[in-house]
Amino acid sequence: MQYIDNYDFRGKRAIVRFDFNVPLNENFEVTDDTRIRAAIPTIQKIFDGGGAIIAMTHLGRPKGVTEKYSLKHIIPTLEKLIGKKVIFAPDCVGDDAGELSKKLKPGDFLLLENLRFHAEEEGKPRLDESATAEEKDAAKKELKIKQKEFVNKLAGLADCYVNDAFGTAHRAHASTALIAANFPNDKMFGYIMNGELKAVDKVLNAPKRPFTAILGGSKVSTKITIIKRLLDKVDNLILGGGMSFTFIKALGGKIGLSISEDVELAKDILGEAESKNVKIYLPVDVITTTQFDEVFKGNGNVETKISDIRNIADDAQGLDAGPKSVEAWKAVLLESKTILWNGPVGVFEVDTFAGGTLHVAELVVDATAKGAYSLVGGGDSVAAINKFNMADKVSYVSTGGGALLEYMEGIDLPGVKAVKE
Numbered sequence: 264m265q266y267i268d269n270y271d272f273r274g275k276r277a278i279v280r281f282d283f284n285v286p287l288n289e290n291f292e293v294t295d296d297t298r299i300r301a302a303i304p305t306i307q308k309i310f311d312g313g314g315a316i317i318a319m320t321h322l323g324r325p326k327g328v329t330e331k332y333s334l335k336h337i338i339p340t341l342e343k344l345i346g347k348k349v350i351f352a353p354d355c356v357g358d359d360a361g362e363l364s365k366k367l368k369p370g371d372f373l374l375l376e377n378l379r380f381h382a383e384e385e386g387k388p389r390l391d392e393s394a395t396a397e398e399k400d401a402a403k404k405e406l407k408i409k410q411k412e413f414v415n416k417l418a419g420l421a422d423c424y425v426n427d428a429f430g431t432a433h434r435a436h437a438s439t440a441l442i443a444a445n446f447p448n449d450k451m452f453g454y455i456m457n458g459e460l461k462a463v464d465k466v467l468n469a470p471k472r473p474f475t476a477i478l479g480g481s482k483v484s485t486k487i488t489i490i491k492r493l494l495d496k497v498d499n500l501i502l503g504g505g506m507s508f509t510f511i512k513a514l515g516g517k518i519g520l521s522i523s524e525d526v527e528l529a530k531d532i533l534g535e536a537e538s539k540n541v542k543i544y545l546p547v548d549v550i551t552t553t554q555f556d557e558v559f560k561g562n563g564n565v566e567t568k569i570s571d572i573r574n575i576a577d578d579a580q581g582l583d584a585g586p587k588s589v590e591a592w593k594a595v596l597l598e599s600k601t602i603l604w605n606g607p608v609g610v611f612e613v614d615t616f617a618g619g620t621l622h623v624a625e626l627v628v629d630a631t632a633k634g635a636y637s638l639v640g641g642g643d644s645v646a647a648i649n650k651f652n653m654a655d656k657v658s659y660v661s662t663g664g665g666a667l668l669e670y671m672e673g674i675d676l677p678g679v680k681a682v683k684e
Contacts, residue, residue, distance in 0.1 A: 264683055265451040267305065267425065272314030276367050278421035279305065279453065280438045280678075282428035282662065283320040283337055291336040297649070298430075299337070299344055301662055305427045305453035306345055306372070315367035317420050319355060319438050320428070321379040326389055328380045338374065349374050355381065356416040364420040382406060383413035384437045413437055418445035427453025429460075432678030433666040443681035450682050455662060460679065462659040463670055466638050467496055471600035477592075477623060479504030479606030480643065483524050483532075488672040489605075490532055494539050499595050501544045503584050503608030503619070507572070510545055516573035519551070521581045544592055546572050548585030550609070550616055555580040563615030583609030584619030589626070596626040597633065605641040605668070611650065620647050628656040640667040 281302050286294045293299075309316055323332040338349045347370070352360040355375035363373055378384040388402035414437050418424070424446040426432070431439050443450045452460070466474075476497045478486060483506045493500060502510060508521040513529035536543050549572045552558060554565035569585050570576065588608075596602065604627055611620035624647060631637045639648050640661030654660045661667045670676055 265423075265449060267308055267451050267453060267457070270312070270423070270449075270451055272309050272312030272423070274369065275314045275422040276317055276364060276420065277309050277314050277423050277425050278317040278319060278417065278442075279309070279425040280428045280431075280442075281318055281320045282430040282455075283318075283334070283341075284322055284430070285337060285340075287331075287336055291331075293337055293340040296340050296344065298662060299341060301455055302427055302453070303344060305425065305455065308454070309425070310370050313369045315369055315371040315373070317364055317367070317373045317375065319375045319378055319417065321384065321431070321438075322377050323379070325377065325379050332377055332379070334374055334377050341372075341374065345372060347372050352376060356413060360416075360420060378436075378438050381413060383410040385434070386410050386436065410437055410441070414441045414445065418442050423449035423451075425451055425453045426678055426682055427455045428678070429456050429661075429663040429666055431666065432456070432663065432676040433669045433674070435677035440677035440681040443684070452682055456679075456682075458659070459661055459663060459667070460670075462638050462661065463640075463667065465636065466601055466603050467671060470496065471636065473498040473595075473599045474601040474603075475499040475501065475595055475599040476603040477501040477503065477596075477605070477608075477627075478506070479608045479620075480641075481505035481522060483509050483528055486606075486668070487528065487532075489668055491535070492672055493603075494532075494535055494541050497541055497603075499542045499544060499599070500536065501592055501595065503546055503588070503623070504606055506606075507546050507608075508581060510543075511572050514573075517575055517577075518572070518581065519575035519577055519579045520555070521549075521551075521575060521579075542595075544595060546581075546584045546588035546608070547591055548572055548587040549575070549581035550583040550585055550618070551575055551579040551581050553579050555582065558582060558610060558613055558616065561613060563613040565615065567615060582613075583611075583616035584623070589619060589622040592623070593626055596623075596630050599630055600635050602627055602630055602635050602637040604637065604639045604644050605671075607643050607647050611643075611647045617647075617650075621651055624648055624651050624653050628653050631657050640664075640671075 325332040350373045505522045508518045509523045510529045513526040551570045607620040609619040610616040637657040
């Protein structure tokens with residue numbers, strides 16, 4: 264394994280796996296360039312080192328070549344941010360890509376068309392629902408052979424490989440895991456990947472104490488593995504959002520029509536936390552409404568009420584942490600030296616129910632200003648911190664959603680393992 268800081272890029276073509284899966288509006292214009300901007304340090308390092316870049320990424324979830332998901336749409340934004348003309352290959356493999364890569368000079372930037380236009384990238388056959396089991400097996404075998412050819416064609420474009428797409432590191436795809444084997448002595452992480460891995464390792468393996476984790480979101484079941492792992496790491500665990508109602512129900516509370524899951528699972532977690540001397544903090548009050556159907560349509564113009572979380576009306580649903588809850592969490596967070604935040608504590612997308620998440624964000628920012636190390640990760644919590652314009656006021660904001668969760672759960676990420684091997 265090589266390291267981007269000391270690798271010699273002079274005269275070399277670096278094929279770099281980026282995560283430029285950015286949102287586009289109806290005019291195919293980039294509406295959020297965060298992921299592209301995050302990649303600039305890696306791009307600049309390769310250019311400063313005398314190398315050329317062959318950029319590969321996916322966009323969306325196309326099932327074949329689709330105009331909507333063509334990477335040509337991101338070129339204006341890309342050129343503006345890197346300050347260079349982007350050379351575009353209309354396919355990620357094939358004669359055009361090969362010829363363009365051969366002509367690259369130091370400082371050139373070649374963008375390959377969407378990797379997922381090819382089924383070989385994900386390694387999943389594209390069959391209709393009527394396909395028989397035999398047809399599926401045959402298609403998988405055929406695709407596996409084609410995938411090897413696809414990987415070899417991509418690798419043949421370059422002299423070295425850089426993986427800077429942490430958001431897809433948990434996928435064993437051609438461009439994130441398989442291609443690395445073609446560069447046994449010339450593969451490395453980019454600055455995004457390095458930063459992500461260091462940030463998570465710092466929080467999970469060398470935290471300053473007290474260490475507090477805030478977990479939100481709707482379901483306990485989707486975060487059971489990370490909750491159990493965190494119980495061996497943290498001093499305090501704040502549980503908010505929809506998942507908190509399962510715990511309140513397990514404790515005998517009345518949660519009305521609020522979402523809940525298996526209470527036995529919640530009881531097990533509470534028992535395990537107690538045995539490990541981990542302090543659990545649940546909401547004590549919530550913002551409720553009986554018009555929750557309107558809220559989930561995006562309408563925040565509904566009647567609300569602050570309710571004791573253990574005594575919610577039968578026809579109401581809790582959608583945000585209340586003021587007493589946030590106040591109870593305040594002292595814990597401001598005394599913490601390490602904070603991990605994954606998941607909002609309310610339906611923050613609707614302003615009426617964004618208050619709890621906003622106040623949590625403010626507390627994390629305040630704790631950071633006092634010297635705490637704060638890591639914000641997971642799609643919704645990142646969206647929240649960006650919505651409140653506080654991303655630059657915490658220690659680290661992770662670009663990975665599923666990848667971050669799996670890494671924190673202790674799962675070996677294919678995209679990480681392939682470079683380290």
